[in-house]
Amino acid sequence: MPSKQSEFKHVDYSWDDAVADTLTPIESLVYRSNILGADQRITNTGGGNTSAKLMEIDPLTGEEVEVLWVKGSGGDLRTAKVENFSSLYQGKLNALDATYQARDDKGYKQAGEDAMIGMYKHCNFCLNPRASSIDTPLHSMIADKHVDHLHPNAVIAIASCKDQEALTEKVWGGKMAYVPWMRPGWEAAKVCEEAYAAKPDSIGILLGQHGHTNWESESKSCYETSLWVIETAARYIEEHDKGEQTFGGAKVESLSEEARTELLTQFLPVARGVLSNKVKFIATVQSDETALRFVNSVDAPRLAKLGTSCPDHFLRTKIQPLYVDYNPKTDDFDALVEKLNTGIEQYRIEYAEYYNNCKRDDSPAMRDPSPTVILIPGVGIIGWGKNKSESRVTTEFYNCAIEVMRGAEAISEYTALPQQEAFDIEYWALEEAKLQRMPKEAPLARDIVVVVGAGDGIGKETAFRVAREGAHVVCADLRLDAAQKTADELTAIYGQGIGVAGTGISGCGPAIALEVNITERESVKNMFDQVTLAYGGIDKVIVTAGVFLAPGQSGMSNEQQFDVSFAVNVKGGYIVGTQANEIWQAQGLKGALVLTTSVNAAVAKKGSLAYDTSKAAANHLVRELAVELSPLVNVNGLAPATVVKGSTMFPRDRVIASLTKYDVEFGTDDSDDELRDKLAMFYAQRTLTKSPITPADQAEAAYLMVSGQLSKTTGQIISVDGGLHEAFLR
Structure with missing residues (x-):
């Protein structure tokens, strides 16, 4: 039987004695499980079980007892830890057979298959809360100490043939027993126990339509036996491979x-x-x-x-x-x-x-x-x-x-x-x-939410807010590195994304990062194409990207400031909204679009002419798009007051200029955060609530507008400004 990496070509031999020899018996079981699960040719995600019968100290009697450790329900071999294994008194499991075999006065079994599942918890060792797998009795009834039950493609292929029993004998040279398809449970385990007893020299059992089970006295040898079973099946299939005539040969040519x-x-x-x-x-x-x-x-x-x-x-x-x-x-x-x-x-x-x-x-x-x-x-x-x-x-x-x-x-x-x-x-x-x-799905669990401007400030906070509600978040930004940082932080919280063949996207889990220039339709279209390939479509789009150009600081003429301000703050929202609408219309599913404008759109003041007028236009763009995209898409605007914290619109020189303009005291050696806090507190005093306005405040409003709670609200501008009475509706 192969026991070296060089002797396997259809599975990976990953056992490392230098690692395994340092492990406790239960850690060795986890190790074996992880390296088996890491190779998808061995078993699929969430599939299969591994077990070990170990001697443990009974906390009640202080005596040694035999305990079955077996991967519990809902676990995955590749990622399993000790807490993913159920532990049961082997003696109590053996005694349960009497319960299963007991019959009433009419000769019917009193405990059905499903009822037996509920009995396992009475056998739990040390009050282990991990729910037991339906394959628990299979592992219990095989007398050997270590058992692997796996679903390898090569083995299932043989188990799915019309002559599967004859092939079992032929492929593995009589070393495997055979049991026809049975639904997993106590009865199936009894049949396997009988097959095990009837063929004492066997090293495993082929389970019709299902997979296989094998066993050994040691963890390493059990691992190697599992690999041998799979390798033998895969080599047999390889010998008979039909090459170009696989599946009858090609009927259709692939698209480029x-x-x-x-x-x-x-x-x-x-x-x-x-x-x-x-x-x-x-x-x-x-x-x-x-x-x-x-x-x-x-x-x-x-x-x-x-x-x-x-x-x-x-x-x-x-x-x-x-x-x-x-x-x-x-x-x-x-x-x-x-x-x-x-x-x-x-x-x-x-x-x-x-x-x-x-x-x-x-x-x-x-x-x-x-x-x-x-x-x-x-x-x-x-x-x-x-x-x-x-x-x-x-x-x-x-x-x-x-x-x-x-x-x-x-x-x-x-x-x-x-x-x-x-x-x-x-x-x-x-x-x-x-x-x-299973827990109730989060409000946005089935939604794809595109946040444009997710690299920092309001956009980043919004990406985190919708992710908290279960959304698949597309972090889009002009600066791909900033978008990627946000996506990476979300991935660290909610799980690792896995690339999808053909998309060219490195991560397609809870969050991905994409580069976009909203002033160019081709860039926006490419961004939405990538989102579609990754997830299948879109549901909500939130645009927080914007630009503020202060007179005298941007190096632009007034006319240039107008061109850039309107290109980003108005045309950009128009391009994003109309491009997204092509997907919404194709889906025929309700959508939501949020454009970030500003309370400056309603308040005339000195020093931000291009910005303020562009935001006023953006307010009306919200209303126009609400009409154009109805009835399928709700379009609303988010109008923040001055949000200083975390905003790229407030670099240190602008903050200092504003503090100087308003005669707010500050020190030249103050940190950026200290300067921003002082400016934020100054702005807060001009509001009715007297509290600084944060990106989180804006993100909460953005989430509200895409959550479905305002499903009958469209064409509206919602101000989040702390109560700036100058911006009240007139």
């Missing part, structure tokens, strides 16, 4: 990257709008060689209709994807959209039939019947989810399904789970309970 990008920027908002008839979805696009080879192939329509085989896959991808019968050579964009609409309508009808044909008396209500995976020849795979993370994982899972189908078709014939079996997993009461336990 440029043509594909152009099509996707048009298509994604349309698709998002059609799919989001109940709730909004976020997209992930995969257009790499693997995806294109499948969607372009002769067999793609047939295999797509069969659906996925592994339960882990179709819980994300649904029973099957939507295959759009599109040919870039013969179909134009309108034909693609028509085929999408027809396909989604038919998909929803068929999904309802699937639900009605398979539902049981106690089945949960039918969920959204829309597809979560769309396959487009020449273009690729588009996965959809409630957020970027879910859409990425959905796309990843369908990619796994493709590899399963590729392997199965290379060596035999691919088969999927029967519909009733698939339904019973998809609508399993335990799965429904898990969904019901």
Whole structure:
């Protein structure tokens, strides 16, 4: 059995004795789990379980007891820590079998499969709160100390073949036992226990349509056995690979990257709008060689209709994807959209039939019947989810399904789970309970919010504010480095983004950074194209970018100051709003646009002629765009008073000039923050509330205007000025 990196070509051998030898037994289990999970050829995100039976000191008796440590429900092997493992008394788990086998006076088992799940908590060691996985009994009933249960593509490919039992014997040379498909649970574990006992020289079990389980007495040898099982399956498939004739060969040619990008920027908002008839979805696009080879192939329509085989896959991808019968050579964009609409309508009808044909008396209500995976020849795979993370994982899972189908078709014939079996997993009461336990979605959880001017000041604060409410935030700014800093800070808080094939964007998680010059339509269009490729569309746009040019300080003539002020403060808002509207109209989903103006728009004063008049024009631009973009988009304005803190409009020299102008005392050695605080307090005394106005105050108002709480408000200017009575409506 291979035990060195050089002996593996289809998996990564990552075990390092120098690291492992320093670890405690439970730390070794975590280490094994992490390096297994780090290789997606071994198991998919959130899938699989690892376990170890360890001797621990019972806190009640002080005696040594055997404890099963097993990855708990909802965890991920790659990122798992000790707290992600449940711990149970092995003796109590063994005793539970009597509960499962007990029958009533009519001979029926008193405890059903689902009831057994609730019994696990009675076996918890040290009051461990981590919920136990449904695979807990499988790990418990295998007598060996270390057990891995994994979902590798190569193994599932064999487990999905029509002759899977015969292949189990052939591929692994009799070293693997075989158990046909069974829904995970106590009964499936009992069958595996019997297979384990009947074939004592075996090192693992192939689980039909599902994956495999293997075991060893030591953690390292268990890891190496897992890799051997996968490597052996992958090599067997490789030997039978069909090359150019994979999936029957190519039927459709791929679009060029440029043509594909152009099509996707048009298509994604349309698709998002059609799919989001109940709730909004976020997209992930995969257009790499693997995806294109499948969607372009002769067999793609047939295999797509069969659906996925592994339960882990179709819980994300649904029973099957939507295959759009599109040919870039013969179909134009309108034909693609028509085929999408027809396909989604038919998909929803068929999904309802699937639900009605398979539902049981106690089945949960039918969920959204829309597809979560769309396959487009020449273009690729588009996965959809409630957020970027879910859409990425959905796309990843369908990619796994493709590899399963590729392997199965290379060596035999691919088969999927029967519909009733698939339904019973998809609508399993335990799965429904898990969904019901999930926390309520944040207000902006399904929204893509573009903040223009997010590099600092009000824009940066606004980006943080909407992110706090669950938004996917696009941090756009003229200075890409400043935008990237904001996005990086958000990513550090809310999670690491993961790049999406074909977008050219390095991070597509909760926040991305993009460069934009709002005075140039091509720059704005490019920015929105990148947003569309990353997420599928847009929902809210907040423009905080602006420019203030003080007479005598900018080095410009009065006329030049007017040109620049109106270009940024007025034309920029117009370009952003009208360009965004193309996406809003394509989606057909309600949107919101916020333009940042100023209370200076309503107050005439000396020293800011170009700025004040441009902001007055911006106020009316808000009203005009509200009319132009109605009824789909609400347009409102945010009018701050002087916000000194964190604003690039207040460099040190301007602050000093203002303090001097107003005879406010300051020291030449005062820090920038001290100078700004003094100016802010001076301005505060001119307001009714006597409090400095901060970027956070403006961000709160900006959030309010896109939150949906003001859904009947449009064409309005909301002042956040501390009560500047000179700016009251006249």
